Amino acid sequence: xxxxxxxxxxxxxxxxxxxxxxxxxxxxxxxxxxxxxxxxxxxxxxxxxxxxxxxxxxxxxxxxxxxxxxxxxxxxxxxxxxxxxxxxxxxxxxxxxxxxxxxxxxxxxxxxxxxxxxxxxxxxxxxxxxxxxxxxxxxxxxxxxxxxxxxxxxxxxxxxxxxxxxxxxxxxxxxxxxxxxx
Numbered sequence: 001x002x003x004x005x006x007x008x009x010x011x012x013x014x015x016x017x018x019x020x021x022x023x024x025x026x027x028x029x030x031x032x033x034x035x036x037x038x039x040x041x042x043x044x045x046x047x048x049x050x051x052x053x054x055x056x057x058x059x060x061x062x063x064x065x066x067x068x069x070x071x072x073x074x075x076x077x078x079x080x081x082x083x084x085x086x087x088x089x090x091x092x093x094x095x096x097x098x099x100x101x102x103x104x105x106x107x108x109x110x111x112x113x114x115x116x117x118x119x120x121x122x123x124x125x126x127x128x129x130x131x132x133x134x135x136x137x138x139x140x141x142x143x144x145x146x147x148x149x150x151x152x153x154x155x156x157x158x159x160x161x162x163x164x165x166x167x168x169x170x171x172x173x174x175x176x177x178x179x180x181x182x
Contacts, residue, residue: 037104
């Protein structure tokens with residue numbers, strides 16, 4: 001993918017499909033390292049599927065026989081000299097503590113480092129597409145932090161849904177302003 005924000009969108013949509021009601025998107029940057037971590041409390045993956053999840057011919061999709069999101073993310077991280085890991089606990093084995101954690105670490109100094117891209121649009125799209133999920137977004141940079149927890153918005157808005165156009169526009173503006181000040 002041309003932007004890491006699209007990888008984030010793809011992996012987070014997997015969390016939605018897994019039935020998560022809470023998804024964390026955590027980005028951490030130093031001068032040299034960019035770490036992307038997406039964690040959820042979805043149904044998780046069984047151990048046998050987890051072993052093959054980075055294989056492009058291993059997918060749960062029924063519309064096609066390949067799944068490229070995770071393999072491409074792994075490749076993108078490793079091409080920079082970084083790393084990739086995915087941990088998962090399936091709900092049948094861990095009924096009280098299940099979910100998946102996907103972590104990709106990139107060397108920002110590598111010529112192969114993919115730019116973050118339009119993270120504001122990706123996060124806004126995730127919230128708009130799945131407004132009932134609690135999205136907890138955090139991006140820590142050497143210059144500051146941008147964060148958003150949709151539960152805080154729900155507490156203030158009451159019955160107003162997060163996918164209301166005015167709310168989505170506010171979220172987008174809030175994130176854009178936070179990045180300008182970061």
